[in-house]
Amino acid sequence: MSSPEEWTHPGPGAPPATGAAPTAEQVIAGLRATDEGGADLVQLLTPEGERVQHPDFDIDVTAEELRGLYRDMVLVRRVDREANALQRKGQLGIWVPLLGQEAAQIGSGRALRPTDMAFPSYREHGVAWCRGIKPTDLLGIFRGTDHGTWDPVEHRFHPYTIVIGNQVLNAAGYAMGQKFDGAVGDADGEATICYFGDGATSQGDVHEGFVWAAVYDAPLVFFCQNNQWAISEPTERQSRLPLYQRARGYGFPGIRVDGNDVLATLAVTRWALEECRQGNGPVLIEAFTYRMDAHTTSDDPSRYRLSDELELWKLKDPIERVKVHLVKQQWADQGFFDSIEEEAERVAVELRDYCVNLPDPPAGRIFSEVYAEGNPVLEAQRDEFLAYHAGFAGGDH
Known part of the structure; x- marks a missing residue:
């Protein structure tokens, strides 16, 4: 059986890792080596819905707050599934699914203050939801009628960035401006968060952003959603080290959090943002999660990953673990869950009707x-x- 080490550092006479597509054995070996996230993974809610403690990143969450996080994730997932179906019906040119990454986005999004700024890539539908942007406002981007209709200053949420990693430079410059303007250094300070995927860490723009943010102590949280696959290549073919450890080379902290755990993501992101507001930034967070659907609707993940891998990650579903915990704690009953499902269907109907009737813009x-x-x-x-x-x-x- 091959191992990730043998794959990355092949022995004499063996073909280099970049010379051929991974075999099934190599994919399985990489999965077994990384599916738990390692000893440094910050986790507060296990896949079985058990609440665990962490010495550095523990938070108190009320029943109402946890129900709110559950609602956020369910509604965002329903929006994602409806938009995916709309693309298949020809109503959208493309869609970028977030299935499986709801906890990473909702947890980090709910950690933001109104004065903080967020720079998304093109998959952050859950963060947009947290910033008060209607799901219907996202549709024009993927239908080709606009570049986003929200006011980025009002919502403190930058327009989507399609060029891989480019938003990191934009975020670094914005955060440097916050530092120059004296908007950091106390509890009322501002911070910026920037979202990108594991594949973007191979882009030069991301590393330039790391350099500038580090040199100027910019109040910037780099939030990497490591969903294990950069379109069609696994993470172990991009880096010899876990991605969060790359922060060491730039002189700032890196943390790996269970990206399928909404509580852990919320706690770690709150801490990181506070560090930045106090002038101790930047910080890199690697949210260890999984993309349970295609990279986009133009992608076929069955061509490069095994179904066994998907089945394994289904057991770590971010929504189900919160639901189990709510039931165990008797913080929610069937009536609550039914009401959320009904609300999700209403949101889906509104999204569908809006998309089908979305007018074409004037040519000029x-x-x-x-x-x-x-x-x-x-x-x-x-x-x-x-x-x-x-x-x-x-x-x-």
Whole structure:
């Protein structure tokens, strides 16, 4: 049986890891080596719904608060499943699922204060929910009608970033600005959080962001959702070390948290944000989770990972462990769970109706929304395009 070490550091005469696709044995070996997250994994709620203590990252959560976190995750998952179905029906050009990553997003999103700023990639639908953005506001991005309709200043949530890792540079610059403006250094300070996946850690933009944030002590939480697969490559083919340990090379702390544990994610992110507000940033959090669906709706995960792997991670479902814990503690009854499911269906119906009836934008908007002020070159391009476009009005073309 091969091991992750043999795969990453092959013996004499063996083909290098980058020279061929992983075999089934290699995938299984990597899974067995990493599926528990290691000894440093911060966990407060086990997959069986048992509450455990942690010496450094423990929090008190009331029954009402835990019910609220459960509601968040259920509704966000229902939105995700409905949008996925809408894409399959041709109503969206593409969708980026978050199935399995609800705890990582809701836990970290609920740790944010109204004055904090968040920079997402393109999968942070749960964080958007926490920042008060309606799920319907996300649809235009994936239908191709807009780039996001929310006000990023009002919601303190930057527009989605499609270019892998680019948002890390944006977040680093924003957090540096918070430092220069004197918005950090006490309990009322501000902080920034930036989301990216394990695959983005192989991008230069991410490492440049690490360097700038470290040099300027920027109040920035780097939140890496390690969902085990960078599109079609497992994490062990990208790094010789666990991703959270990379922070050492830049001189700031790195922590690995159970990304399927909403309580642990909430606790660790609260701590990290507070460190940043006090001027002790940056911090890297690796949320150890799993993408239970495709990378996007244009991806086929069955081509590069085994069904056994998915079945194993289903036992770690972030929603089910909270539900079990609520039942064990007698903090929720069947009536509560039924009411959440009913609310989720109402949200899905609203999302579906909105998407199906979403109007196409006027042709000229691709020019009017580019620059704050017009210029002769752009205006000439606009006039030429609109004249060409008008030639098809009422025709069969």
